[in-house]
Structure formats: C-alpha cells, structure tokens
Amino acid sequence: MSTPQxxxxxxxRLAEVDAxxxxxxxxxxxxxxALRTQGFPDVTRRVAALEALARSIGAHADELxxxxxxxxxxxxxxxxxxxxxxxALAEIRLTKGKIKCWAKPKRPPLLSxxxxxxxxxxxxxxxxxxxxxxxxxxxxxxxxxxxxxxxNHVMIKPPDxxxxxxxxxxxxxxxIFDESYVAVITGDVQAAIDFSALPFxxxxxxxxxxIGRRVMMAAARNLTPVTLELGGKSPTxxxxxxxxxxxxxxxxxxxxxxxxxxxxxxxxxxISRHRQQAFIDAWTRAVSQRYxxxxxxxxxxxxxxxxxxxxxxxxxxxxxxKGAKVIEINPARETIPAGKRVIAPTxxxxVTxxxxxxxxxxxxxxxxxxxVDSLDEALTFIKDRPRPLALYYFDEDRARAERVxxxxxxxxxxxxxxxxxxxxFNMPFGGTGDSGAGAYHGFWGFSEFSHKKSVQFxxxxxxxxQFIRGPYPAKAYGYLQRAVRFLS
Numbered sequence: 001m002s003t004p005q006x007x008x009x010x011x012x013r014l015a016e017v018d019a020x021x022x023x024x025x026x027x028x029x030x031x032x033x034a035l036r037t038q039g040f041p042d043v044t045r046r047v048a049a050l051e052a053l054a055r056s057i058g059a060h061a062d063e064l065x066x067x068x069x070x071x072x073x074x075x076x077x078x079x080x081x082x083x084x085x086x087x088a089l090a091e092i093r094l095t096k097g098k099i100k101c102w103a104k105p106k107r108p109p110l111l112s113x114x115x116x117x118x119x120x121x122x123x124x125x126x127x128x129x130x131x132x133x134x135x136x137x138x139x140x141x142x143x144x145x146x147x148x149x150x151x152n153h154v155m156i157k158p159p160d161x162x163x164x165x166x167x168x169x170x171x172x173x174x175x176i177f178d179e180s181y182v183a184v185i186t187g188d189v190q191a192a193i194d195f196s197a198l199p200f201x202x203x204x205x206x207x208x209x210x211i212g213r214r215v216m217m218a219a220a221r222n223l224t225p226v227t228l229e230l231g232g233k234s235p236t237x238x239x240x241x242x243x244x245x246x247x248x249x250x251x252x253x254x255x256x257x258x259x260x261x262x263x264x265x266x267x268x269x270x271i272s273r274h275r276q277q278a279f280i281d282a283w284t285r286a287v288s289q290r291y292x293x294x295x296x297x298x299x300x301x302x303x304x305x306x307x308x309x310x311x312x313x314x315x316x317x318x319x320x321x322k323g324a325k326v327i328e329i330n331p332a333r334e335t336i337p338a339g340k341r342v343i344a345p346t347x348x349x350x351v352t353x354x355x356x357x358x359x360x361x362x363x364x365x366x367x368x369x370x371x372v373d374s375l376d377e378a379l380t381f382i383k384d385r386p387r388p389l390a391l392y393y394f395d396e397d398r399a400r401a402e403r404v405x406x407x408x409x410x411x412x413x414x415x416x417x418x419x420x421x422x423x424x425f426n427m428p429f430g431g432t433g434d435s436g437a438g439a440y441h442g443f444w445g446f447s448e449f450s451h452k453k454s455v456q457f458x459x460x461x462x463x464x465x466q467f468i469r470g471p472y473p474a475k476a477y478g479y480l481q482r483a484v485r486f487l488s
Contacts, residue, residue: 022194024155027183031126031153034180040123040151041181043100049148050096052176054089057141060172061085064137064165071136071162073302073341079257084137091142091425094442095149102149102446105455116457121450123151124225125201130192130215132206133161133304134261134363139206140169143227144182146445152202156184157195159207161304193218200224202449206263207231208361209434227438227448230431231361233267234390234410236418237378238279240272242394248282251367251392252290254418256345259301260365261308264390264411266418267362268351270378273371280327280347280369287345288331294342295334303341303364312343312364315356319368324357325349382408387433392418411435 041049057064065080105118127147131140140158147154156173158166163186170184177183185195196203196215199222205215206229219226238247254266271279294300303309320326327347336342343365351358351368358368372378382391391410395401401415411431412421422429430439440448 030180047096054092067164067168070164075301076299088141118455120453127152128200128203129156130205133159136162136165143204147449149446150449154182160188228436230436231263232388232435234388235382236266236269236392238271239395241396244282247394248286250417252286268368276371287329293332309341318356319348389431389435
C-alpha cells in the first residue's frame with residue numbers, strides 16, 4: 001500500500017499555477033510581499049495616502065481636464081471638474097476624517113447574542129479596480145479611495161478607450177505611490193482580460209452588463225469576490241400632479257450631462273397619454289434654453305468615438321423605420337459638421353418593445369417617451385424588466401412616492417430629481433440584479449473593501465459552550481426543549 005501524500009493546506013488559485021502566463025502577476029506578487037513584510041497600512045498611513053492623493057489631484061486637475069477633453073474630442077471642462085475632480089476631492093475629505101472611527105472594532109448589540117463579541121474591519125489584501133471610459137477619472141479614483149481607506153494595496157486598470165486620461169492617472173499616482181502599494185496598468189482589451197484573471201482578494205469592475213458577466217466569470221475561477229457597477233435602462237415616471245417644466249429641466253440634468261453617457265442617466269420616460277405632448281413641449285423649451293446652439297457650444301460634450309456615435313444613429317433610424325416619431329431638438333437649426341460627434345437631443349415617441357431604444361441601454365442624448373394610461377401600468381412596465389441601476393419618480397404626493405419607493409427595486413433612486421443621489425457620499429451607490437452587485441462610496445466603500453471578522457472573547461472561568469457538550473445530564477434534553485418553546 002502506498003503512503004498517501006499530504007495535500008497542500010492552501011491550494012494555489014488557478015491564475016497562480018502558472019505565474020508566467022499573466023504579465024501582471026509579478027506586480028500582484030510584489031504587492032502581496034509588501035503586505036506580508038510590512039503589514040497592513042495603519043490608520044495614520046491610510047490618512048496620509050488619501051491626503052497625498054488629494055494634493056496630487058489638485059496639482060494635476062488642469063492636466064486631467066485636458067486629457068479627458070482629448071479623449072472625447074470635446075468634453076465640457078465644467079463637467080469634468082464638477083463631476084470628476086471635485087467629486088473625488090469631496091469623497092477624500094469625507095473619508096479621511098472618518099477612517100479612525102470606521103476602523104475601530106465594533107461591539108454587536110448585547111441583547112442579540114453572547115457577550116464578548118467584536119467585529120473587526122480588516123483589509124482584504126490586494127484589490128483590483130477596473131474603471132469605465134465615460135468618467136475615466138472618478139470611476140478609478142472613487143473605488144481607490146474606498147480601497148485605501150480600508151487598508152488595502154491596489155492595482156488599477158483604467159479604460160482603454162480613454163488612453164490619454166489613463167496615462168495622466170498612471171503618472172499622477174506613480175508620483176506618490178510605490179508600485180508595491182498602488183500600481184496602474186494601461187493597455188488594450190487583452191490587458192483588461194489578463195487583469196481580470198488575476199487572483200485578487202477583491203475585484204471591482206465598472207462598465208456594461210455583458211462585460212461585467214465576463215469579469216465575474218474570470219473572477220470566479222479564483223473565487224475572487226467582486227463588486228460590479230453596471231448599467232441598464234433607468235426609467236423615469238412623471239405623475240399627473242407634477243409640473244412638467246420642472247420635470248423636464250431636472251430630467252435634462254441627467255440626460256444632458258456628458259451627452260447622456262452616464263450609467264445612471266434617465267433612459268426613458270413613462271407619462272400619462274394626455275400629458276405626453278405637453279411634456280415634449282416642456283422638454284423642447286428646456287433643451288433650447290440650456291443648449292441654444294450645438295455645433296460649437298463648449299457645454300456640449302461629444303460622443304466618445306465613431307463606433308458609439310454610429311450605434312446611436314442606428315438606434316434612431318431603427319425606431320424611425322419601425323414607426324416611431326423622432327423629434328430632433330436643434331434650436332439654431334445648425335448643420336453639424338462632419339467629424340464632430342454631436343447628436344442633437346432627440347425625443348422618440350410611439351415607441352414599441354421591439355425597437356432598439358427600448359431594448360438596449362442608450363448611453364446618449366436620446367429620450368424615448370412612452371405613453372401609459374395609469375401609474376399602475378407604468379410600475380408594472382418597470383417591474384416586468386431587469387432591475388435598473390436608477391429609478392426616477394416625479395410626484396408631489398409624498399406618501400405615494402414613499403409607497404412607490406418601497407414597492408420597486410432598483411440600485412438607487414431619486415424622487416423629483418435625477419442623478420443627484422450619486423453625489424451623496426454618505427449613501428451607498430451600486431446596482432442590483434443585472435445592474436450590478438455590491439455598493440461603494442464613503443463608509444460603504446470602506447466596508448465593501450474590508451473583511452468583517454467576528455471575534456468572540458471568552459472568560460477563562462465561564463463558557464456558554466459548557467451547556468452543549470457531553471456528557472449530558474439526564475434532564476438536559478428537557479431544558480433544551482424549554483428553550484425551544486421560549487424562543488419560538
């Protein structure tokens with residue numbers, strides 16, 4: 001009989017079997033070695049890292065704006081500063097002042113279990129972050145803030161569709177962090193594939209749902225937990241009592257910024273049939289006031305590339321060919337020069353389920369408007385479809401709004417506005433179902449990238465376990481039965 005060979009206590013993860021197969025494994029190994037030899041960063045080092053990051057963002061703000069501008073062809077500098085640079089700085093300010101409190105071990109409620117329990121928030125280890133092109137600064141830096149606050153080392157893969165911004169981010173972070181602490185990997189689609197296959201201790205991906213599925217499958221091979229911030233078709237419901245001019249202006253905030261290339265942009269509108277035309281009139285007024293010109297307007301962001309531009313144009317033509325009414329809002333009646341990837345804000349009515357604009361996430365300045373005969377019909381329409389990343393609901397009846405929020409499921413929601421919930425870093429941001437998994441921002445990012453370890457401290461003199469270990473007294477079973485009756 002042969003002697004059985006001992007098995008490894010920790011079998012290697014699949015991506016560790018052949019380190020040479022992945023060009024980025026060496027960087028991951030370097031970060032893991034740093035964690036083993038130096039220990040996890042303490043609170044003081046985490047705060048210092050965030051302060052250095054804030055200073056670096058401020059020093060490179062203009063450079064980041066120019067890089068994003070170059071990647072898009074044109075993007076409003078105001079949008080980049082407001083939504084990306086200031087957003088990251090605001091989250092850092094909130095986070096660095098709270099880390100000490102967040103990182104303290106917490107006592108569970110005494111009445112909920114045994115005394116002596118503690119919950120420790122520990123770093124997970126090395127966190128991988130894959131950003132998205134539509135906000136190529138914020139969607140890299142925001143998860144980085146949470147991961148650093150939790151005490152992790154971090155590897156980042158910026159989106160390949162915005163290479164100039166990726167280069168600035170890499171240089172910016174390389175100036176303040178050693179590669180063994182924070183590393184940035186740039187490259188094409190193959191680089192992203194290799195990156196997602198690494199055996200991280202946690203992986204976060206921001207992007208579309210289909211790629212999210214592939215990232216999740218790659219992570220699953222290594223049992224890597226994932227956070228997915230995806231997208232979907234975020235609906236907007238306007239009830240009969242809400243002022244249409246106000247609704248149109250607030251919907252335009254979400255649909256106009258970044259030319260609608262936002263994961264939580266309102267994707268379509270559901271409104272009573274008898275109010276549909278009045279809303280279109282209000283929408284036309286709002287667009288004309290905010291974007292009186294289009295071709296050379298510095299506030300109008302371009303579509304990211306030709307492929308996406310052609311995709312949006314094809315969606316419009318598909319709707320037109322299937323009987324929809326297409327209303328292009330071009331206040332100055334300009335001819336957009338060839339080469340400028342500008343699409344006039346477009347309303348599409350008489351939409352049907354077989355049209356691409358009602359099947360695909362739009363990600364552009366196109367707004368389908370679907371007439372309904374009741375609020376119940378609108379809510380049923382939403383519930384019959386995949387859970388969206390955001391839900392927007394306009395109603396002056398607060399009690400009814402509360403009921404709708406309780407009765408619908410979405411990643412997040414706004415009542416009487418759009419997209420602004422994203423700016424509240426005291427609330428979690430994330431999806432559900434097809435729109436994502438997990439959440440981050442502020443404490444929720446700290447928690448997402450932390451391992452919550454339960455520790456029970458027991459007295460030397462007494463342990464409740466003594467009541468459930470043998471040998472059992474004759475009356476023990478009767479006592480246990482009484483406990484069952486008491487607790488049930």
